[in-house]
Amino acid sequence: MTRSTTAPAALLAAALLAAAPRGARAAAAQAPSPEKPAPSLTATPPHGGDTKCVGCHTTEGWGDVKFIHERTGFPLTGKHAGVACKQCHPAGFDVPVGRGCTACHRDVHGGFSGMHCVSCHDTNGWKSRFNADAHRRTNFPLQGKHAVIPCESCHGDRRDRAFARPTVECRGCHEADLARASASGIPHDGFPSSCLACHSFWRWKPAGFSGHNTCFPITSGNHAGIACMRCHVTLPIPLVIGGCNALPWPACTRCHPCSSVQGEHNGVSGFSCTNLDQKCYQCHPSGIGGDGGGNRRMR
Amino acid sequence: MSPLAIVLAALACAGTSAAAAAPVLAAAPTTAPGAPAVAPAPARTVEGRVAYATATTAYLDAGAREGIVPGLEVRLTRGGTPAGLCRVTEVGDHTAACTGQGLRAGERFAVQTAIAPAAIAAQLAALPGEEEQARRLAAVQATPLAMVEAPAKAREVFIPQLPILQGDLGYAVWVASEGGNGYQRLQLDLSVNGLDVVGGFKLFADARFMQWTQKGPAIQGSSTQLLVYDLELAQRDPGRSWTAAVGRVMPRVVPGASVFDGAQAGARIGPAEVGAFGGLIPNAYTTEPSTSSWTGGVYARLEQPIGRTLLIGGARVAAVQDAGIGRHYEGQLTLQYWAGAAVGVSGEIQVGGGDLVAPGHIDFGRLYLTTRPVDPLFIGAGFSYWGLDVPQDLVVTTWPGPSRRGDATVGVDVTRWLTLQAVGGFVDDLYSGLSHQYLSPEALFPKVLDGLMVGYQKDLGWFGGQAAWAQVNWRPGEATQLFGRLSWFQTTDGGNVENDVGLTATGTVGLNRWLALRFSVLVRAGIDGGQASAPFGTASQVFLVGSY
Numbered sequence: 001m002t003r004s005t006t007a008p009a010a011l012l013a014a015a016l017l018a019a020a021p022r023g024a025r026a027a028a029a030q031a032p033s034p035e036k037p038a039p040s041l042t043a044t045p046p047h048g049g050d051t052k053c054v055g056c057h058t059t060e061g062w063g064d065v066k067f068i069h070e071r072t073g074f075p076l077t078g079k080h081a082g083v084a085c086k087q088c089h090p091a092g093f094d095v096p097v098g099r100g101c102t103a104c105h106r107d108v109h110g111g112f113s114g115m116h117c118v119s120c121h122d123t124n125g126w127k128s129r130f131n132a133d134a135h136r137r138t139n140f141p142l143q144g145k146h147a148v149i150p151c152e153s154c155h156g157d158r159r160d161r162a163f164a165r166p167t168v169e170c171r172g173c174h175e176a177d178l179a180r181a182s183a184s185g186i187p188h189d190g191f192p193s194s195c196l197a198c199h200s201f202w203r204w205k206p207a208g209f210s211g212h213n214t215c216f217p218i219t220s221g222n223h224a225g226i227a228c229m230r231c232h233v234t235l236p237i238p239l240v241i242g243g244c245n246a247l248p249w250p251a252c253t254r255c256h257p258c259s260s261v262q263g264e265h266n267g268v269s270g271f272s273c274t275n276l277d278q279k280c281y282q283c284h285p286s287g288i289g290g291d292g293g294g295n296r297r298m299r
Numbered sequence: 300m301s302p303l304a305i306v307l308a309a310l311a312c313a314g315t316s317a318a319a320a321a322p323v324l325a326a327a328p329t330t331a332p333g334a335p336a337v338a339p340a341p342a343r344t345v346e347g348r349v350a351y352a353t354a355t356t357a358y359l360d361a362g363a364r365e366g367i368v369p370g371l372e373v374r375l376t377r378g379g380t381p382a383g384l385c386r387v388t389e390v391g392d393h394t395a396a397c398t399g400q401g402l403r404a405g406e407r408f409a410v411q412t413a414i415a416p417a418a419i420a421a422q423l424a425a426l427p428g429e430e431e432q433a434r435r436l437a438a439v440q441a442t443p444l445a446m447v448e449a450p451a452k453a454r455e456v457f458i459p460q461l462p463i464l465q466g467d468l469g470y471a472v473w474v475a476s477e478g479g480n481g482y483q484r485l486q487l488d489l490s491v492n493g494l495d496v497v498g499g500f501k502l503f504a505d506a507r508f509m510q511w512t513q514k515g516p517a518i519q520g521s522s523t524q525l526l527v528y529d530l531e532l533a534q535r536d537p538g539r540s541w542t543a544a545v546g547r548v549m550p551r552v553v554p555g556a557s558v559f560d561g562a563q564a565g566a567r568i569g570p571a572e573v574g575a576f577g578g579l580i581p582n583a584y585t586t587e588p589s590t591s592s593w594t595g596g597v598y599a600r601l602e603q604p605i606g607r608t609l610l611i612g613g614a615r616v617a618a619v620q621d622a623g624i625g626r627h628y629e630g631q632l633t634l635q636y637w638a639g640a641a642v643g644v645s646g647e648i649q650v651g652g653g654d655l656v657a658p659g660h661i662d663f664g665r666l667y668l669t670t671r672p673v674d675p676l677f678i679g680a681g682f683s684y685w686g687l688d689v690p691q692d693l694v695v696t697t698w699p700g701p702s703r704r705g706d707a708t709v710g711v712d713v714t715r716w717l718t719l720q721a722v723g724g725f726v727d728d729l730y731s732g733l734s735h736q737y738l739s740p741e742a743l744f745p746k747v748l749d750g751l752m753v754g755y756q757k758d759l760g761w762f763g764g765q766a767a768w769a770q771v772n773w774r775p776g777e778a779t780q781l782f783g784r785l786s787w788f789q790t791t792d793g794g795n796v797e798n799d800v801g802l803t804a805t806g807t808v809g810l811n812r813w814l815a816l817r818f819s820v821l822v823r824a825g826i827d828g829g830q831a832s833a834p835f836g837t838a839s840q841v842f843l844v845g846s847y
Contacts, residue, residue, distance in 0.1 A: 058391040058392075058394070059392050066396065068351055068358070070353055073671070090537060096607055096608055096637065097609065098611055098635060099640070100643060102611075103609075103611055108528065108529075108549060124780055129782075131803060131819075131821055132801070132823070132838070133784065136758070136766055136788070137706070137722075137737055137739075138726060139702070139704075139733060139734070143790050143797065143799055144799060145475045145478075145834075145836055147799075148473050148475050148836030149473050149475075149515070150471075150473055150518065152518060153517035154696070155696070156519075156583065156692075156694075156697045157584070158585075158586060159528070159557065159580075159581050160583070161528070162698075164696065164697065164698055164699035165696045165700070166701075166702070166728060166730045167700065167726070167728040167730070168693060168700075168730070169731055173694075194761070196792040198795075200795070200834075201790070201797060202477050202825050203477040203834060
């Protein structure tokens with residue numbers, strides 16, 4: 001929707017100006033300052049090249065630049081939208097500019113964190129948008145309580161803000177907790193290095209061992225929820241998940257002494273109070289009376 | 300005809316024929332005393348289309364000459380059906396920009412304006428006869444041209460700059476339902492970004508003060524801590540042939556150098572800068588000055604356009620004495636290359652030796668690639684390796700362990716409102732033998748508020764599990780940014796299954812040009828049944844940010 005208005009408008013303006021008061025005409029006549037030589041009509045713009053003025057400028061003034069930067073494949077979002085053109089294009093728009101962050105920005109991480117800044121930062125500011133959720137793409141996803149502790153709890157380099165740490169087994173940080181557990185009567189020395197087989201990310205107690213069900217159900221039935229040391233005099237070392245050969249045998253007779261079960265096993269072949277802990281398990285591997293030689297639940 | 304010519308023509312007319320102007324004056328519309336005022340111009344319809352559109356701005360092919368004015372509300376249609384609304388913010392002669400949501404090029408509009416060119420023309424004087432016009436044209440053409448700087452109307456052009464001074468004062472809390480009282484601290488961040496001092500030297504500073512009001516065992520040292528990352532006087536004016544910095548220097552253009560208390564000096568030779576640096580390395584945890592760690596060496600940097608592409612290279616050769624690695628001699632090389640939006644490659648490698656030697660003397664190396672081979676498709680990939688096995692205190696670790704990691708992203712801009720991408724990666728810890736792999740499809744809807752993303756991640760390796768999330772960015776105003784994310788995490792390590800949900804909300808609210816409020820709230824909760832109580836925790840902080 002264009003129309004030619006230049007010629008009539010020029011003539012109209014000329015006529016109106018001709019009729020303007022003397023003062024205005026005098027001011028117009030003095031417009032080219034004698035101290036300041038008039039610039040050349042053929043002067044090239046300061047940014048060089050074969051530029052098309054209307055691609056960036058409007059008739060509102062030269063300072064009012066409107067360039068659709070998305071066309072370059074580098075949209076100016078966030079803080080970038082407020083930066084003066086010359087800060088990124090000091091030598092002109094024809095000189096290529098690096099698209100990586102480090103082409104313009106200093107690396108405050110001393111090179112430790114690589115050159116892929118957008119993993120943690122965005123153009124809205126240097127305050128990191130990296131949080132516990134983003135940590136899931138590292139070698140130590142933050143689940144449970146790990147998500148709500150300060151970064152400094154694990155990352156010690158505050159000089160170069162490297163956020164570096166080798167991924168270590170749980171005891172790399174929880175050695176003291178391990179010692180405390182052993183001192184409280186639950187020896188953990190032979191346990192697997194991954195605490196997660198029994199403990200959650202939120203708390204040490206209550207602990208659960210879902211692998212135990214393979215040998216003896218403790219998440220349901222009569223034996224659900226009882227503490228480890230109620231049955232185990234000592235915990236098997238090494239702990240082999242699914243091995244079903246815990247030695248010494250769990251002490252069934254602590255709750256089921258011979259005196260209380262002997263009467264119920266009258267006539268049961270092979271029943272003996274000798275090595276009763278082992279015999280209990282051999283006949284009742286699920287902890288239920290009916291799965292052995294008898295027909296009643298263990299009490 | 301340019302405005303210049305118009306002015307000159309007017310001057311010529313005024314100077315040569317006052318009589319000729321008289322008829323114009325006489326014909327000019329006048330309103331006699333007591334006569335009724337001229338009736339306002341009737342409304343008319345201006346039609347046009349959206350020539351180009353970004354996420355929030357549409358560029359219209361009609362402007363002030365057609366009657367478009369700032370503040371005008373423009374209803375857009377697509378195929379005859381309503382397609383949205385935008386409000387005009389800027390107006391040119393025949394163009395205008397308006398802001399709104401969901402704008403697309405090609406959409407049409409029709410607005411009522413109160414300006415009717417025909418009505419205006421009817422009030423103007425009739426043009427003079429052809430003879431007179433020819434005479435005036437001849438006068439214009441005979442007049443020598445000279446550029447006139449028209450006295451432009453004063454107009455404030457606000458070009459935001461990075462703040463010279465910035466301070467963030469706030470309070471942060473980390474607390475969980477299980478065990479301990481958590482962590483709490485008062486925090487003040489101060490930064491000075493190039494305050495002119497003397498002789499072209501500028502002051503740069505970056506520091507953090509922390510007062511722990513509640514401190515768990517994982518935070519070593521005093522409850523009151525001051526960390527000084529940067530405190531230097533530096534001259535790095537791009538127009539000068541030399542650079543210098545002294546103080547606690549955060550070395551620019553020196554790849555891989557740590558912060559040091561000392562000096563850096565360089566000379567610019569064409570597109571290159573070469574120089575030397577040296578000083579004492581502060582304590583990594585407290586940033587206190589230290590005399591037991593130091594570094595010194597030389598560096599070079601090259602920034603060389605090659606046609607329409609750009610190559611940036613950097614190199615450093617240095618000796619380092621620091622806790623953990625002992626005496627270390629190292630050389631680092633970085634290269635970055637961009638060929639427009641099509642290809643970007645960056646890589647770096649450091650070789651070294653001394654008290655601690657990495658396999659093959661390769662301390663570390665990294666490589667990143669981004670490319671858009673065809674317009675809707677983009678690919679990014681990276682690989683990094685760290686070879687040094689630095690013995691260290693595992694409570695306060697300051698070095699990474701030997702590891703390999705890689706990641707790749709493949710995405711397609713399906714439409715202007717949908718981007719699909721897949722992210723995959725792995726991390727191999729060569730110290731503990733633990734490895735983690737992940738694969739994650741994501742869908743981004745850039746037109747929903749200011750970006751809605753939904754994603755899923757499958758985890759393999761020592762940390763098995765899965766996660767899913769939905770997150771949204773929203774900028775309800777120019778100075779307000781909000782972000783929200785709802786997540787679900789599941790871990791299946793060791794046979795136990797553990798489920799958490801998480802909620803993250805962050806935002807910045809501009810109070811005025813100098814002050815803003817920044818907040819962040821992260822909440823996590825366990826959702827597995829059968830527990831005595833559902834565990835939960837939060838990491839939250841609120842800051843008042845001042846900048847000048």
